[in-house]
Amino acid sequence: MSEEIPRLDLLRFLERVQLQQLDQTRRWITDEEQRQAEHAARHPLPPPPDWVVEQGIGVGHRVVAVHQGWCRMAGRRVKSVPRDEALRLLGEDSGRACQQCRPDTELGVL
Structure with missing residues (x-):
């Protein structure tokens, strides 16, 4: 059935x-x-630092760029720095300023 x-x-x-x-x-x-x-x-998450430096590879880890802390263009090798250190680095070489986030403009270096 x-x-x-x-x-x-x-x-x-x-x-x-x-x-x-x-x-x-x-x-x-x-x-x-x-x-x-x-x-x-x-x-x-902690807030991003105000300023970071991007370091190169090799001996000494030379600073290759200064960024605002929120900048997405910063590479992996970054460390936070205080405002006066960012000012000093940009004063030594204005070419270190990131062209995207313009830390030199924000810091009043220009």
Whole structure:
């Protein structure tokens, strides 16, 4: 007495199952976003430094550029410096000023 289930009914059943799985996945995503937001609120990133110098490679790590702390053009080899050090470095060589963030303009060197 086996009765065959129509194909359309099977497809509708499959659709319901997949929609339930999609809803579950969306709940998991919402939960994870909330966890990440709570973590970010408890552990905020420190503000960027006001001034950074980009150092070259090799012996001595010569300063190749001065940037404002937020500048995305600064490479990986950077360290923060105080305002007076940034002024001194730009005074020695104005060519060290980043052409994107213009620390020389912000520091009033021009």
